[in-house]
Amino acid sequence: MQQLDVHTDLTVVGGGLAGVCAAIGAARQGCTVALVQNRPVLGGNSSSEIRVWVCGATAHGVQHFARETGIMGELFVENQYRNPEGNPYYWDLVVLEAVKAEPNIRLFLNTDVRTVAADDGEIRSVTGWQMGSEKEITFHSPAYADCSGDGLIGFLAGAEFMTGREPRSAYGESWAPEVPDGNTLGSTILFYTKDAGEPVRFVPPSFAKDISTTSIPERRIIRTDAYGCAYWWIEWGGELDVVDDNERIRDELQAAVYGIWDHIKNSGRFDADRLTLEWIGAVPGKREYRRFVGDHVLTQHDVLGQTEFDDRVAFGGWSIDLHPPGGMYATERGSKHWHPDGNYHIPLRTLYSRNVRNLWMAGRNISATHVAFGTTRVMATCAVLGEAAGTAAAVALSNGLTPRELATERFDLVRHALQRADASVLGVVDSDPANLALTASATASSTLRRLAVEVSDGTLSLASDVAMVLPVDPALDGLELLVDATEATSLAVELHDPLKPQNYLPLARLAGCDVELPAGEKRWVSVPLSWRPEQPGNVLVVLKANPAVSVHTSATALPGTICFAHREPDPDERYTEQFRSWKHILPRGGLCYRVGGDTSAYSPSQVVGGYSRPYGGPNLWCSEDLAWDPAPRLEVRWPEPVEVGEVVVILDDDVEEDLINLHHHRTPYEVLPTLLRDYQLEGRTADGEWQHVATVEANRRRRQVHRLARPALLSALRLTVTATNGARRAHVVSLRAY
Secondary structure, X not given: OEEEEEEOOEEEEOOEHHHHHHHHHHHHOOOOEEEEOOOOOOEHHHOOOOOOOOOOOOHHHOOOXXXXXXXXXXXXXXXXXXOOOOOHHHHHHHHHHHHHOOOOEEEEOOEEEEEEEEEOOEEEEEEEEEOOOOEEEEEEOOEEEEOOOOOHHHHHHOOOEEOOEOOHHHHOOOOOOOOOEOOOOOEEOOEEEEEOOOOOOOOOOOOOOOHHHOOHHHHOOOOOOOOHHHHOOOEEOOOOOOOOOHHHHHHHHHHHHHHHHXXXXXXXXXXXOOEEEEEEOOOOEOOOOOEEOOOOOEOHHHHHOOOOOOOEEEEEOOOEEEOOOOHHHOOOOOOEEEOOOEOEEEEHHHOEOOOOOOEEEOOOOOOEOHHHHHHHOOHHHHHHXXXXXXXXXXXXXXXXXXXXXXXXXXXXXXXXXXXXXXOOOOOOOOOOOOOHHHHOEEEEOOOOOOOEEOOOOEEEEEOOOEEEEEEEOOOEEEEEEEEEEOOOEEEEEEEEEXXXXXXXXXXXXXXXXXXXXXOEEEEEEEEEEEEOOOOOEEEEEEEOOEEEEEEEXXXXXXXXXXXXXXXXXXXXXXXXXXXXXXEOOOXXXXXXXXXXXXXXXXXXXXXXXXXXXXXXXXXOEEOOOOOOOOOOEEEEEEEEEEEEEEEEEXXXXXXXXXXXXXXXXXXXOOOOOOOEEEEEEEEEEOOOOEEEEEEEOOOOOOEEEEEEEEEEEEEEEEEEEEEEOOOOOOEEEEEEEO
8 A cells, every 4th residue: 555645735625616616726826736536527516427507696597697707607618618518528527627727736536535633723634545546645735625515624623513404593594493403405316318219118126216105296396308407306315414324315316216217117107118217326416514613604694685794705696595304205395495686795704614723615514504505505606615715725825824814804815816816706896906907097999888779679568567777877867668559558667776786676666757658669769767876886677567568679788788577476486585576588688778878887997997797787898889890999008107927808708698517508609709709919018119919819718818928018908809709899897917
């Protein structure tokens, strides 16, 4: 037996998306990292071994402009290009290549960490056994990140943790039980099917569950066209110990899968003669186990109240999604959901142990109550927490700080590092003193100044209320709508404030009016409503239902604008917490409209500082139509030359588009149309000459880093766009210089 010692700055245990993003985040900050994974593939529950789709802040389209950026965003966008069909093995490759691209990461697959050396509140080393190679490997680092899911490393190190459900009295959470218990969310095994092209029989194994003796056929949805995560409800073990009873849980889940398949194939209730099993999971996908205690415990109140933490490092948007302890055998609904009004913030103080000084954590073991964990547990949120923890660990190490000191005394250091990485942080202005562009001014060859969509592609009857989100900068001074009316009538129109910059719901009525409509088709009608907010923000224009009226719709939309319709709940969704009555079900282009006055929402100044994603507005520069300005130019100028060694361009990857890694839905294009495809970057030297910096062709990424061969004194930067990936206008989110 070989015994090896590995020395790195940071050891990350767990190769799910949280661990992968923690390792990459730290490595990009200059740390050497050991990434230790006890399985042969990376990706955790999203990998080809388990095949859970990666959900996150978009909540399958419930939340708007919510898709993650940073490392998780890179994975989403790259997978969309390589793997639009959602092949689980191609997803494995996307994740593996992202890790292998980082020279500072040493990857140890099939390595199961079993022992931890710790004393005096600090981890000294962790030791694992690498299967196949028969090596015992000890990892030495000044800091460790437990991204193992079950939290084994922190547990062995003596970190304080919680399991099960806290009582309502502990944090005043309405969804917590009155009496605490050890129940958790259960585990799941999924299966895939395919059409064999000819009749295929299925002889069930002797251990297959007879599901006719359970509540499954009556309480759960079984369809022949469903596979994979459509069967998320095949869940069990919440009333057991999901680690201690792992083998029993796996056996029960597999017995249930074979029983469900026997029911589909042999009950006579389905047309399934040609269907066969293609794949069944052998590893249970776990949802919940230990949750470590940090300096802050995230609660239901933080999620639903969208608490604006000073030390926020990530955001989520998935509902508080809790399942009955009985899982698939429960007679109640398989899940219940409570959506916040928009994305919520997660603070750094939930990502380190309060009693083990050098322990970071990310993923499903962060410092949160059982109720709040119901939203933070989804994998894209775990991933952004991983990037935050890995980045913070690297920043703390390079500055000689403990996690607590970083969070409470020098948080500006990690905030700037996350901004520079384009990480998923919400509502934080770029104030990084290293960004030289903050002292520059911006101009452009053209800028979209008018909020108007005038070409109709169809109509929508106002059978229900319809809402439209518009950016307001500096003011809304009336608008016009293109409508049809089958009879003379009036249309009630209201303005609503979403109350928070990340919300896209009509939460506070500002004003309203009734517009008289004559009978007729395709008429522009004036709506005399105005609003001037104290600072730029969004407004919701709500058109009240009127069956005699149809509004014209368009297939194209301006950045930052969306439309959606109000819908009444189904009878079984009538409890307030679950149902989201405003649903994005209109075409992406939304309505045909004209807004009075010019807008500054798309001005060149948006690329210098400010926010790096939609937040109270689109926060990007948008050129005029390429038919009018075929080679738009964006320029930033300094009053005096500055020494530039690196230029970072952040492009618009349309974070309203809900990408998915597997098969929940398919996005229709491989490269997001809003991304610039081809552009040139130049710098003007102190003597006034323009110097070539970079030429980019066939771009498909949001973040491009251009390093100069040697630092140069520049008085300006100029970006010239020669093609987009399909958008009618050029979009740039940020132009930064370091």
